[in-house]
Amino acid sequence: MSQISSLAVVLTRRLGSNVRIDPFAVIRSDVTIGDDVLIHPHVVIEDGVTIGDGVEVFPGAYLGKPPKGAGALSRTPRAEGVVEIGPGCSIGPHAVIFTDVRIGASTLLGDGASIREQSRIGSRCMIGRYVTINYNTQIGDRVRVQDHSWLAGNMTIEDDVFISGGVGTSNDNAIGRHGYLEDETRGPFIARGAAIGLGANLLPGIRIGVRAVVGAGSVVTRSVADDALVMGVPARERVR
Incomplete structure (x- = not known):
């Protein structure tokens, strides 16, 4: 009732x-x-x-x-x-x-x-x-997205992704100075099974590969290969 x-x-x-x-x-x-x-x-x-x-x-x-x-x-x-x-x-x-x-x-x-x-x-x-x-x-x-993370517009996150707290993403390399251009305003693509560490920042248009890991506090300026581990500012590939 x-x-x-x-x-x-x-x-x-x-x-x-x-x-x-x-x-x-x-x-x-x-x-x-x-x-x-x-x-x-x-x-x-x-x-x-x-x-x-x-x-x-x-x-x-x-x-x-x-x-x-x-x-x-x-x-x-x-x-x-x-x-x-x-x-x-x-x-x-x-x-x-x-x-x-x-x-x-x-x-x-x-x-x-x-x-x-x-x-x-x-x-x-x-x-x-x-x-x-x-x-x-x-x-x-x-998909698990932890507290206070910010996911930009026009982005894709595939299955079984883990995004830690305080992660930032962006979709406009011009930082708004050229207005909104639909074809050029794209957030990151995060492939299945990837993990993004605490406080990492992902720049526009990059691809985080299948099962890739991004270390805490990293600034990712370019695409990351499948199964890769990256960390640092700017993020660089490390041996897993």
């Missing part, structure tokens, strides 16, 4: 069974919620969001935020008004998921994580606290 607080604003009729919605949550009319979903206080869910079975959304999360440029951005945001959250996911307090985002089953978003439009996250991923995933970032299955 579902439990819907009288202090929540629930406009949708597409509710599964055994749903609990706590006080002061706001659920718009074009929202679909599966079975056994728990929505904590002060969650806002906008139109176009679909939530799978067994999902828990913690207090203050915002699902379906429309991207707004406010005249300050050099890139014009583009997004469909759709969010899909797979079954068994956990959405942490104050996480923000923009429109046009799809998240696979049993994925965890930590407290304050921000997922921008056009991004895709696979199944059984762990996105740590206060991680930013920028626009059009594609993440495979079983």
Whole structure:
């Protein structure tokens, strides 16, 4: 039996069974919620969001935020008004998921994580606290991104990648001085099974190879071969 607080604003009729919605949550009319979903206080869910079975959304999360440029951005945001959250996911307090985002089953978003439009996250991923995933970032299955890492727009992360805390990435060698050029603004490509150490920085357009390891604090300025170990500033290959 579902439990819907009288202090929540629930406009949708597409509710599964055994749903609990706590006080002061706001659920718009074009929202679909599966079975056994728990929505904590002060969650806002906008139109176009679909939530799978067994999902828990913690207090203050915002699902379906429309991207707004406010005249300050050099890139014009583009997004469909759709969010899909797979079954068994956990959405942490104050996480923000923009429109046009799809998240696979049993994925965890930590407290304050921000997922921008056009991004895709696979199944059984762990996105740590206060991680930013920028626009059009594609993440495979079983990826782990530790707290406070920053993933640039237009980048790809394949399956089974580990990214440690405080890792930075970038997608524009001109540092914004030439405006936004779609064909030239590309983040790193991180191939399957790679591991990125604490506080490393990955520059635009490089490829981190299959099962490669990037040492802590490294600045990676060029592509890394499969199975290689690199470290240093700038990062250079070492014997494993």
